[in-house]
Amino acid sequence: MERLNAFDIRELERLCPGGVKENVSLAAISRWQIGGTADVIVEPSSVAELCSLRAFIAQEGLPSVVIGDTSNLLFSDEGLRAVCIRLGSRMSSVHIENDIVHAQAGVWVPFLARKIMSAGLTGAEHTCGIPGTLGGLICMNGGSQRKGVGSSVVTVESVDTAGNICHRSVEQCEFSYRSSVYQNNSEVIASAKLSFLSGDKLKIRQEMLSILAERNRKFPRKLPNCGSVFKSNPAMYEKAGPPGAIIESLGFKGACCGGAQVSPHHANFIVNTGVARARDVLTLVSKISRCVLESVGHHIEPEFKFVSVHGEIMPVDEMLKGFFYE
Known part of the structure; x- marks a missing residue:
């Protein structure tokens, strides 16, 4: 692919004001601190921007890729000659009402786990040490202690390649161990509704601290890495x-x-x-x-x-x- 022309860049900036960066070092944003230079990274700040962005990319026939916190990715040494959509802090709102959590895909998982704990809800403890965003966690049905976030999902909102919004129930997400429908359908997870049980805030906090202490004891923390390299069969x-x-x-x-x-x-x-x-x-x-x-x-x-x-x-x-x- 040739580098994006000036028209494409201007259109991306119009669709996602303040969210376009050119010539970005992938090593600087990668959890592994590995990778060449990305031509352009775009961070939408709303579902509407994400829809418009995907529609434009489809209309122009541009190659693209979607990333979150990069905690499960290895970038090419050659860099990235595609439009890179990154879901992060600009799409990270969280709203909790009773036992239901509404969260956007860019929220950092440890932060979300603490918010859920502060609301006196239990069920998210196993995610407290996972360095990634909610969108990636749902896509991979991630978790720890052989648990997966899919067990807490009620519905997921996503955006397809044409920019259309899709909604799926937990059954339609087809969760299994470290797997979901989103790994193969080209949709981008935008937000999710999750359900948790009421619990004792002190006990939840103690469980989270225990999990974090165990992770700190077992896993390397000082050097860049992407977590476990191989799945447990x-x-x-x-x-x-x-x-x-x-x-x-x-x-x-x-x-x-x-x-x-x-x-x-x-x-x-x-x-x-x-x-x-x-x-x-x-x-x-x-x-x-x-x-x-x-x-x-x-x-x-x-x-x-x-x-x-x-x-x-x-x-x-x-x-x-x-x-x-x-």
């Missing part, structure tokens, strides 16, 4: 244990490729020691995947996604087809 878990233990048993803990390192703190994390490239991360993932398959007979599936220079969000397994590590 129940069959593999029963046979050989969790991903981190398997990877450690195969001697990968502390292993490096360029600036990427399998964390010495927890082997299911890959950290950026300062100058990591996307290729470094993919090399480590490829080596680990092949070794685990040969050793325990199970495929170990990456949790994160790869964002290509053209804005395609690809499963890492697909990206690694034909990929030869150094």
